[in-house]
Amino acid sequence: MSKFRWLILFGPLVLFAALLIFLLKGLGSDPTELDSALINEPVPQFEASDIYDTQVVYDQSVLKDGPVLMNVWATWCPTCRAEHEFLNELASNGIPIVGLNYKDDSRQKAVNWLNTLGDPYVINLFDPKGKIAFEFGVYGAPETYFIDHKGVIRYRHVGDVNERNWSNKLQGIYQQLVEDAK
Amino acid sequence: MIRSLLLAFTAVLLLIPAAAAENENNYQFDNEQQRTTYQQLTKELRCPKCQNQNIGDSNAPLAEDMRDRSYQMLKEGQSREKIIEFMVARYGDFVHYQPPFTTVTSILWWGPLLIVIIGIGIAVSLTRKKKAAVELTQEERQRLQQLRKSGDE
Known part of the structure; x- marks a missing residue:
């Protein structure tokens, strides 16, 4: 009792x-922040043309020499503009970022953006219909994918990358990928 | 004259919603079965962008892409299950209004049952306690009989 x-x-x-x-x-x-369904999955197959030169075509192998970040952006996305300066900074610190231009209004607009605001991307993928983004489960811009040296998606960040969330969380995730590659 | 005008006007009004629904997307289906499956899919797939709408209700560009993809896959002869599987593989369990049965989601099924069982348990134990309190000892019974006898006199 x-x-x-x-x-x-x-x-x-x-x-x-x-x-x-x-x-x-x-x-x-x-x-509104969803976990990606592709965590610990290899990057999906795709074919995309270069944003500057549509004759140049890339496939998923460009994401397999990681660790690398893949940033989904568009000129119609104000948050992308807000984070662009910080992406430039990351790029100047030697962090490789692949850009995926997502359903932009026009190719010319996107190229103008990169010419005026700077181009932080090592490779610029052009996805006018959002077909590649669909394979990645992109549901808005900006999104940033953290891909390891084997081409496996390890983390997805939704929203802008800025100084605060980079030093609080994202840098650690990236460093872990660098460690894993050794 | 007026009556027939009114009648025509009513007929047009009645047709507007049907026409709007058809024109929204110029989807042509091979048969009624395919159309029904499509409508079912747009109701049970959830838009990841505007979270509490299905892809049929949502105007988000992403919902439009998902409707397009569902339509294309249906036309290719893929089944409803295959299309749901395809969406879940890309957008996660979130995208389907019927969550799968996993260890994490099992609480949704077992939780209510558990609460009912606990409730019955408490009710049973409470009624048992009451019964036990009524039971008298040998002495008390004798005393009760005495009291009753004295009451009769």
């Missing part, structure tokens, strides 16, 4: 604490 007494006395308290933790976790999380 005394066992039950403890249960009756503290059971509700424990339940309350569990509920509190559960709800607090819910408060802090952003429901």
Whole structure:
């Protein structure tokens, strides 16, 4: 009977604490940020032309000499503009970023953007219909994929990459990929 | 005259929604079965961009792409299951309104059952306690009989 007494006395308290933790976790999380379905999957197959020269065609092998980041962007996306300066900075620090231009208004607009704001990308993939992005499960721009040296997607970041989330989280993820490649 | 005008007007009004639904996408289906499957898919696939709408309701460009892809795959002769599998492989379980049964989601099925079982358990234990309280000891029974006797007199 005394066992039950403890249960009756503290059971509700424990339940309350569990509920509190559960709800607090819910408060802090952003429901629009989805986990990618492709985590720990190899990069999907694709063919894409270069944004500057449509005669040049790339395939998924350009993402297999990682670790490499793949950034999904478009000129119609204001957040992409906001993060562009930081991507330039990352590129100047020697971090390879492949750009995937996603359903842009026109190729010329995208090229103008890169010419005026700078081009942080080692390779520029052009995806006017969003076909490649569909294979990656892209649901908005910007998105940044972290791909390891074997061409496996290890992490997806939704939203802009900035100084704060880079130093808080993303740099660590990238460093881990560099370590794994050794 | 007025009556026939009114009648024509009503007929046009009635036809507008049907026409709008057909023109929204110039999809031509091979048969009724395919059309039904398409409509079913647009209802049960969820748009990842505008999270609480299915791809049929959503105007997001991504939902449009997903409708297009569903349509194309149907035309290629792929089944409903194959199309759902295709979408889930790219956009995750999130994209289908019917979550699969896994260890994580099992709580959705077992949770309510568990709560009902706990409830029945509590109810049973409470009624048992009441019964136990009514049971009297030998002495108490004798005393009760005495009291009853004295009451009769």
